[in-house]
Amino acid sequence: MKSLFLILFFISNLFAVDIKIKNSTIENGRTIFIEFKKEKGVKYKNIEFLKHSYPIYENPVDKSKLYALVPVSYYTKPDIKELKVVYDVAKKTNTAFFMIEIKDAHYKKESIKVSAKKVNPTSKKVQKRISKEYANAMKIYNTFSKHNYITSKFIIPLNTKITSEFGKARVYNGTLKGYHSGVDFRAKKPTPIKCANDGKVVLAKDRFYAGNSVIIDHGHGVYSCYYHLSKFKVKKGNIVKKGQIIGLSGSTGRITGPHLHFAIRVEGTQVDPLEFIKTINKNIFNGDDR
Numbered sequence: 001m002k003s004l005f006l007i008l009f010f011i012s013n014l015f016a017v018d019i020k021i022k023n024s025t026i027e028n029g030r031t032i033f034i035e036f037k038k039e040k041g042v043k044y045k046n047i048e049f050l051k052h053s054y055p056i057y058e059n060p061v062d063k064s065k066l067y068a069l070v071p072v073s074y075y076t077k078p079d080i081k082e083l084k085v086v087y088d089v090a091k092k093t094n095t096a097f098f099m100i101e102i103k104d105a106h107y108k109k110e111s112i113k114v115s116a117k118k119v120n121p122t123s124k125k126v127q128k129r130i131s132k133e134y135a136n137a138m139k140i141y142n143t144f145s146k147h148n149y150i151t152s153k154f155i156i157p158l159n160t161k162i163t164s165e166f167g168k169a170r171v172y173n174g175t176l177k178g179y180h181s182g183v184d185f186r187a188k189k190p191t192p193i194k195c196a197n198d199g200k201v202v203l204a205k206d207r208f209y210a211g212n213s214v215i216i217d218h219g220h221g222v223y224s225c226y227y228h229l230s231k232f233k234v235k236k237g238n239i240v241k242k243g244q245i246i247g248l249s250g251s252t253g254r255i256t257g258p259h260l261h262f263a264i265r266v267e268g269t270q271v272d273p274l275e276f277i278k279t280i281n282k283n284i285f286n287g288d289d290r
């Protein structure tokens with residue numbers, strides 16, 4: 001299937017461009033990685049996929065290459081979709097087309113019982129707080145910082161058993177309320193939480209659903225999130241290093257027991273954080289174990 005898509009690839013002029021889609025067959029909730037070799041006279045501009053535009057960035061370790069991350073939303077249905085690369089040659093705009101096969105990741109379902117007060121917050125004050133927190137978070141996630149902080153592989157923030165995977169459909173008190181947007185790590189006692197990579201703290205505050213939350217901007221539209229903390233060890237605006245302790249795990253926010261909820265946003269979209277880490281580590285930092 002993969003080779004067929006490569007044959008289907010065509011460009012609108014004879015100028016040689018070197019573009020590789022590293023995973024042209026992809027499940028919903030995962031991230032497409034595209035690699036470009038810099039060519040003299042070619043200016044790569046952006047990617048267009050499912051009515052969204054995505055930027056193209058410098059590869060952080062190999063200056064002869066560029067790369068782009070294209071998140072496939074959890075809600076994308078299995079299909080074959082066109083991905084367009086827009087680039088200029090001698091100030092003339094060209095496009096290269098690729099076919100992406102989207103497969104169903106077959107995420108599981110999970111039933112959760114929580115206090116009715118937290119499922120349907122009735123007070124106007126609480127509703128106002130939730131909308132404000134949501135708007136603030138979306139403003140952060142939709143800022144694609146051109147600056148890049150990362151120079152080495154991502155790590156996971158905690159080395160314990162995973163108690164809930166990404167993508168599980170969540171049924172709260174019998175009603176479907178979306179899906180699990182991150183991965184939950186067991187953390188019964190307050191446990192030091194490591195930052196997954198270098199970056200800048202863009203949020204460190206208590207929120208209604210997520211409790212004490214830390215969001216780190218890694219640059220190039222990538223954010224990592226750490227929720228339900230009992231204690232903060234960083235403040236908004238801090239520059240953090242990979243492995244630095246950003247807080248202690250806890251059970252703040254809408255939660256049934258203490259754990260760490262870890263999530264990743266790529267260019268505004270929630271993706272499977274562990275699959276994202278695998279994809280970026282393999283395609284940017286392979287063989288580099290710093």
Ligand SMILES: [Zn+2]
Nearest residue numbers: 182183184261
């Ligand atoms: Zn969670």
